[in-house]
Ligand code: MG
């Protein structure tokens with residue numbers, strides 16, 4: 001059952017989402033060759049607790065870490081390790097918080113130094129597909145309108161869409177209804193309702209869409225060892241339209257990137 005949120009609740013969720021955004025911005029300043037994902041994980045936990053919140057993943061379903069850090073052919077759910085990041089790696093950093101009783105859940109795939117052009121393009125297209133999907137999250141549409149738009153956008157580049165892992169409703173629980181697959185048929189699935197909040201999160205592979213899980217019981221990798229990208233925003237349906245609760249602006253500030261990709265989704269701030 002979809003649980004719509006009031007405007008007040010959406011404001012609380014925005015604070016939780018923005019804390020994840022700030023955490024990812026902090027991580028962006030730390031990412032360089034030689035750093036381990038375990039070190040990043042410790043910094044993220046400290047940062048979140050310093051801001052009066054608690055990590056959203058740690059302890060959830062037995063997850064041992066604050067961040068999930070998926071490197072190169074790892075798709076999602078990568079557990080932090082003591083392997084130093086290397087020039088040319090990509091690392092998807094997924095982070096959750098609980099603040100005000102609500103979850104934030106938000107991810108970005110970072111480049112470590114110079115990344116090969118084919119992988120760079122995979123990241124670019126995957127991030128663009130996130131916004132292509134978000135645009136379809138509006139009143140009158142249904143769940144698979146989002147997924148099919150993401151799928152079309154990525155498959156026309158020859159990429160593949162992971163089937164086994166999907167986006168989701170978000171709220172007082174990390175995973176609420178509905179599931180938000182990154183594939184589907186236009187016009188199919190549950191109808192969107194005013195006030196609902198979802199995490200939209202394309203997981204897109206350069207090669208095969210098939211996956212396997214590592215022996216750690218968590219990390220999901222591509223079956224062919226080719227790279228995978230993952231970007232995730234939290235989005236509320238307000239006045240019939242998508243409103244971004246999370247932002248990549250903290251990451252872009254840290255990395256010196258200029259982008260107006262989020263502007264068209266940023267309606268005027270809600271008046272309570
Ligand atoms: Mg996530």
Ligand code: MG
Pocket residue numbers: 105106167168199201232
């Ligand atoms: Mg998620």
